[in-house]
Each structure stands twice: as C-alpha cells, then as structure tokens.
Amino acid sequence: MSLVVDLRCLQDVNYRKRGIGQHALSLLRQAPGPVTGIIDPAMPPLPGDMSALVAELSPHAYISGAKLFLNPCPFGPNQAALARLLTAPGVTKAACVYDFIPFDDQATYLADDAARLDYFTALAWLKRYDVLLPISAPTEARQRELFGMRPSVVTGVALPGWIYDIAPQKPRHILTISGNDPRKNPEQLAAAHAASPVLRRLPLVITGWLAPERAARLRSISGVELPGAVSDEAMRSLYAQAYAVVTPSRAEGFSLPVMEACAAGVPSIASDIPAHRALLPIEFLFPLDDPAALAHRLEDVLARREAVVQAQSGLWREFSEEQVAAKVFAALLPKPALARGAKPRIAMLTPMSPEKTGIAAYSAACAAELGKLARLDVFAGNAVSTLPYANGKYDAVLSVIGNSPLHERIYDNSLRWGSAALCHDARLMGLLHPRAAALASAELGRVVTEREIAAWAADESQRAACFLGELAAARPLIFHERHSVALVRERFGVAARYLRFAMQRQFPPMDKQAARAALGIPMAQKLVVSFGFVTRGKGIPAALAALALLKGRVDIKLVFAGEDASQTENFRALARELGIADAVQFGTGFLPEALYRLWLAAADAGLQLREGLPGNISAALQDCIGAGLPSVASADLAENLSAPAYIKRVSDKPDPREIASALEDVLTAPPETEEARLAYCAAHSMAVYAAELLELLLP
Incomplete structure (x- = not known):
C-alpha cells in the first residue's frame, strides 16, 4: 500500500x-x-x-x-x-x-x-x-x-487513548464537554440545572474555552464551574468524578463525549439530534430547547445510575482506534493497473526554440525520443503555467531547470505544486540572484552578504553555496553528474538521482576539406576550436597563454566559436600582449546548426575548459566526442560525460603549460577515434536516455 x-x-x-x-x-x-x-x-x-x-x-x-x-x-x-x-x-x-x-x-x-x-x-x-x-x-x-449515491463507508471516530481504564472516584459533579461554538448549547443544561432543586445540589462543570461574555451569561443562569480548556490528565479526573455527562449540542457529525462517558463508566445523556440517535438508545436522549425535559431525564438517570452504566457499557467498543482505522483502510481500493500497451502521460516544462540556449536544444532532442515512449505534452514560453502541475491526468510532470531567468516560472511552479526536476546546473545562483544572499545564508548556516554574493559571481571558484536547497523537494531531483547528487545528499539529506547526459546530435562522416574551404581556413594550418559563450569561466586566459607557448612550434589557429560576452575586449588585449592576436579569433556570434557542424568538421582539436567548482556539464564537449574530434578538456567536464580516451584531461585549475602540452600531443599525433566514438554514441544515445528518464519519472 x-x-x-x-x-x-x-x-x-x-x-x-x-x-x-x-x-x-x-x-x-x-x-x-x-x-x-x-x-x-x-x-x-x-x-x-x-x-x-x-x-x-x-x-x-x-x-x-x-x-x-x-x-x-x-x-x-x-x-x-x-x-x-x-x-x-x-x-x-x-x-x-x-x-x-x-x-x-x-x-x-x-x-x-x-x-x-x-x-x-x-x-x-x-x-x-x-x-x-x-x-x-x-x-x-x-x-x-x-x-447522490457515492462509494461510502461509515467509519466512526476513535476514542482517545487517555479515556481508557479510568478508575471511578466518588461522584462530585455533572459534566459537559463544551466550547465557544454556539451549537454546543451549554445554556440549555445551565437552565435545567438552575430549574431543578435536585440538580442544583450538584456542581455543574462546563469545560472548554469560552468567550468572557458567554461565560458571564452561563454564570448568570446558574452556578457553574468553568475550568476552561483542560489537559488530558485533568479530563480523566473530571470523568472519574462525574455523576453523569450531558451533551446538549444542537448539531454534531459524531460526538466523542457521548462515547467517552460510556467508556469511562459514567452515565451519558444527549440531545435528540441525528448524530446522538446513532450512538445512544432513545431513552437517553432529551429534546432541544426544553430545559425541563433535560432536567427530568437527568434526574431519572441519576436515580438509577448503576443500571444506566451497565446498559451503556458496551456502546463504545466499536470505536477503538484499531477498529476505526481498519474500516478506513479497508475502504481504500488498490490503484487500477495501467491498461496494457497504454503509454503514460507526461508533462514537460522547459525552454524551447526560439530560445537560443543549450538546454532548449537538449530538451527538443529529449522530447523527440520521450514522445515515442509516452504521451508527451511540452509546455514552453507563455504556455508555462500552474495547470500542468495541478492536472492529475499526467502520470508525471517534469520541470527542466537551468541557471538563468528563463527558468524562473518553471522553478516557482515546481516549488509550489511539486514535480520531478531535471537540473542541468550544479548551481543556481544566476536563476535565484534576487534571493541569493538569503538562500546562501540558510544553506550555510551563517550570514552571507550581498558583497560575498558579488564576489562569488566574479570568481566562481570562491562560491560556497549551491542554491539547490529549495529544489531538493523535487521528486525525483535528477542531475547529469554525480557531484551534485552527492552534494544534495550531504547538505539537504535528499537522495537525488543520476542520469548520464545524452547525445543530442548524430554526426555522420564529415568532409574536413570542404568545411575548411567554406570557412576560409587553409588545410595546412592546425585549427583548435572552443565552443560556447566567450566568458571568463571558460579558462580563456590560460588557453591564450597555452597558445603563446605553442607559437613557433605549431602553426595553429584558436577560434572561440560562440557568442561574445562582456569580457571579450579584455581577452583581445591579453592576446595582443602575448603576441598572438593574429592566431586567435574571439566569437563567431550564435552558430546556426549547419555552421556549428562546419566548425566541428574543420577542427583538428577541440578545447573545452571550465573554471570553478565541480559538477559542470558541457554539451559542446559531448558534441566533440560524438564527432570523433580529439579534444583537450577540464577533468571535471570529461569525467562528468564519461569521455573516451581521445579526450585528454587537464587540471580543473587551468595550467597553460599542461594545456599546451596536451594540445601539442593531440595535434602532432592525432589518436584514432572511430571505434571509441561509435561505442560512446550507442551507450549515450538519446533513445537510451529517454527510456532511463521515464523509469525515474515512473518508479
């Protein structure tokens, strides 16, 4: 169950x-x-x-x-x-x-x-x-x-554990369990008490919180004791010393005090309403709004108290905790099996084209394969709303999360409504920047200032928080690398799931000579290409220093194929200072698919570096793997993709000499890649990925 x-x-x-x-x-x-x-x-x-x-x-x-x-x-x-x-x-x-x-x-x-x-x-x-x-x-x-007629099982309500095994004491008072709700109607009992010389000789105790004006009204009707809300132990004592328990309610669904009195061995009478008729024989009921009738019934019960206790002694037994729970859980039917051959329904919320992001491209490739295994609805852009999250027709809802404001509505809805989450980033400071200081403070257990957040943004290697705490509520939370899985378990106690990153593209044999002719690059020159946004975190200063070390030994051109960022002019100045300005090209702008493939085909080697903390994924490096392009990459990037041997690992703290040596090895003695490439592509196909993702979404 x-x-x-x-x-x-x-x-x-x-x-x-x-x-x-x-x-x-x-x-x-x-x-x-x-x-x-x-x-x-x-x-x-x-x-x-x-x-x-x-x-x-x-x-x-x-x-x-x-x-x-x-x-x-x-x-x-x-x-x-x-x-x-x-x-x-x-x-x-x-x-x-x-x-x-x-x-x-x-x-x-x-x-x-x-x-x-x-x-x-x-x-x-x-x-x-x-x-x-x-x-x-x-x-x-x-x-x-x-x-109307609906499947329905009457369960009753369990008596509280404290009511059992109450040892009777010398009777002292008449008791009613009340409260400030107007339907509790203690006024009728107070009036009956005041009108009866027999009852007036006995204290009348009315428990439960009462507003001051109502308490004053009750005291004006009769001499009553109002102890207010009392503890369970005090309730045991009040029951033990009760001549009788009176429940004068105008309306109830059930009525625990009626049965509590029976279990405690105290006579129980109650108003003649449907809920009480279902619990007590009619001889123990009295009409509403008739204090004289209530007084008469109570006097009669007190006169034959022991006989009443005996008559009511078995009424409460069907309301034990075990018996009530058994009725409840027996009424729950097993979940109907999914019809044979039926595909599960999945909602996927993600950026998609025309957004020019790696996650949008990856989601498109994933959706193409996942749609073969499930009835898939993709919600992107303005279609992202609460509706898919709240709609139970979906067997699973998948929120695709990345470290940019494009994911803000998806992230917020996932937190509010719950979903599975596929997180493409090991940190979410960019997405959550407006709340970054507060979230980091909560995660680290210390005060994190806005100045510290700014320092982390300037130097990723200094970042102490991952900003994944809120997302840890996702069921399941999925990462493409194992570092984040371990980090989320350590910091937030959540067992996230690992799913290896899949190939987005297939790369048939490509003509290097034709590609170079199209790009205007001579065949004699060695071409190294680094793909992606041209930003500081890509190890660009170290890459330029490595290129300077190779100058004079290898005729090499280094191209940063991707969109420029704010630091590009600084990088150009560094290239001029190193004397390699003519050997490096910064930024090609956003690459359409055909042009992206031309650069992959034209290159002799790839170069994918990443600075900062571990847990990064590079779709560009995987494209280099898929294209069979020997490459040099930061160890974290290579390991997170389970890269084959033709991807040479270098330190995650970029060292120009190590990078230069690795590039020279790749360029002067290119490794054979085809057999390893084919094996990798088969193991990391998007079709395999989609099947494994579906298993995680539908455990």
Missing part, C-alpha cells in the same frame, strides 16, 4: 487539538505500510512525535508512485494544493467527512465572503474523491442528499 496522507491539519493549531486532528492522528498511527505526509512549509512545523509516524514528508502533492491518497481534513484551507492527486486517474482518493454543519447553517459559519469561498471550493473538490468516509450514519445521509 503506497499511501499519501494530507497532514496539514496537524500543523494547524486550530485543528490539531480538535476532533479532526485527533482523528487524523489516530489513523496515522494505525496506517499500514510507509506513509508519505503532505505538509505546508509556510505553516508551523509538524510536531516531532507526529512527523516520526511517517516515512517521508513532502511540501507538495507531486509524489511519484502514489497509489492511495487519504485526506483527513477535506474542508481545510487551500484544497487546491492537492489538485494533482485529486485529478490523477491512477490514484485512489478517500476523504474523511465529518459533517455539513457550515452548509446547513451558513448564517453562523459562512457569514463572510472569504469563508464561503473556501468552503464551497472545498465542497467542489470533494466530488473528486473515489470513496468518502463519513464518521456517522447521519453524516452519510446528508452527504447523499448533497452528492
């Missing part, structure tokens, strides 16, 4: 100590198998003794592998947060239904627009459940009047 339970009612102090919270907690204690609990990170944390009852806590309703969903509080706030589970056809959904009192008394409980909107929204969501679990037969009857 793969069970998900909404635990937000246990975070809310307004529910936790009430019957709803206690019912939820009793079911949680008896749940079969591991439970995933849904919480709201914006609410107070779940108490430790409660969180210990679940295997995992999720800040959203995107939970891979969910088969059963139980909502113990379907009329709580923000039911829309559960939309994904409630619209998922493969998840069996059950809701505990307590009563429809607010619907039946809207003047009292739904007097303002906000309350009405919340309640009727929750009422609409209730139609999404496969089975309803009313706590009493009267609640089920009203449910059917409102919703």
